[in-house]
Amino acid sequence: MDGIPGSFGTAASLSLRLGQAFFSVASLLFMSVGVEFYSYTAFCFLVTIMGLLIPWSTTLAMVDIYSIFVGCRLRLPGVMVIVVLGDWSLSILSLAAACATAGVVDSLIHTNGPYCPPKYCGRYQVSAAMAFLSWVLTALSFLVNLWLMASL
Amino acid sequence: MDGIPGSFGTAASLSLRLGQAFFSVASLLFMSVGVEFYSYTAFCFLVTIMGLLIPWSTTLAMVDIYSIFVGCRLRLPGVMVIVVLGDWSLSILSLAAACATAGVVDSLIHTNGPYCPPKYCGRYQVSAAMAFLSWVLTALSFLVNLWLMASL
Known part of the structure; x- marks a missing residue:
């Protein structure tokens, strides 16, 4: 099943992990730089989850680089369980954060009040989209590794 | 792997499917009966997804009842692929709907405006919680069937 x-x-x-890290960083920056993101729970949740996803993805990217260059694959059952569980929980949490953020941004646009200047709303939307892309890649990693673990 | x-x-x-159907119906009723749910995209999305999840769960519950009483398990590869793909897409969509609804309700409570009388906000929260429970059961079904399919 190495194939x-x-x-x-x-x-x-490795490319999946780098993509996850890139989109997480983009989502975090769009949400937090120069914007008062802490006014809504969903936005704080998004920042927290992206802050967890970035070190997770970069760590696993480094392990992948080690495996590729040294040629030794760390596919011990214990390691695989940790990777699958981590990907699983982070993919659920990142989807939840992306959808909650998207829902809040939509309701802010809908109420049309003073709560969402157009410039900020656009940045919130881009941040939610980046978190969604990050979720897609994390879920892909999870499914592939779960399939590998089940067929070992 | 029958075990x-x-x-x-x-x-x-069968019990997972009945639980999914029960929580979906509860979420749909709390959201839609006597409440103007169509004012936010996230609420309409929740109603749509629960409306898809109810027939899916009841159909598979009937197939399970048939399998249990007749003793013939319909575990053809084609059928399993359809079940796994359906569970997968519906679990993602129901989590997205539950989180978007929860985010919107939270932002409505936060803005403290005239948009959310306490009576309605409580019902929206219960509806989101029911959708979340429905997601938990759907995700369980998906994981178990994916594991079965991978190990066949």
């Missing part, structure tokens, strides 16, 4: 593209320790997995 | 509790065609799977 599954995207499984732990392959070049495809 | 996996909750896999397609077992009594545990």
Whole structure:
């Protein structure tokens, strides 16, 4: 089952991890730089989850780089369980954060009050979209590694 | 691999499906009966997804009842792929709907405006909680059936 593209320790997995880290950083920056994000629970939740996803993805990207260059794949059952559980929880949390943020931004636009100047609303929307893309890549990593673990 | 509790065609799977249908119906009723739910996109999305989840769960519950009483398990690869793909998409959508609804309700309480009388806000919260429970059961069904499919 070494041929599954995207499984732990392959070049495809490395690109997934780098994509996750990139989109998480983008989401975090769009949400937090120069914007008062702490006025809504959903926005604080998004910042928290992106702050968890960035170190997770970069750590696993470094492990992937090690596996690719040294040629030794760390596919011990214990390691795989940790990777799958981490991807699973972070993918659920990032989807939840992205959807909650999108819902709040939509309701802010809808109420049309003074709560959402157009400039900020656009940045919130971009941040939610980046978090969504980050979720897509995390869920892909999770599914591939779960499939690998089940078929070992 | 017949021993996996909750896999397609077992009594545990039937109870999961009945739980999904129950919580979806509860979420739909709390959101839609006597409340103007169509004022926010997230609420309409929740109603749509619960409206999809109810027939899906009841259909699979009937298939489970057939499997249990007749003793013939419909575990053809094609059927399993359809069940896993359906559970997968509906679990993602129901989590997204529950989180978007929860985010909107939270922002409505926060803005403290005339948009959310306490009576309605409580009902929206209960509806989001029911959708969340429905997601938990759908995700369980998905994971068990994916594991079964991967190990076949």
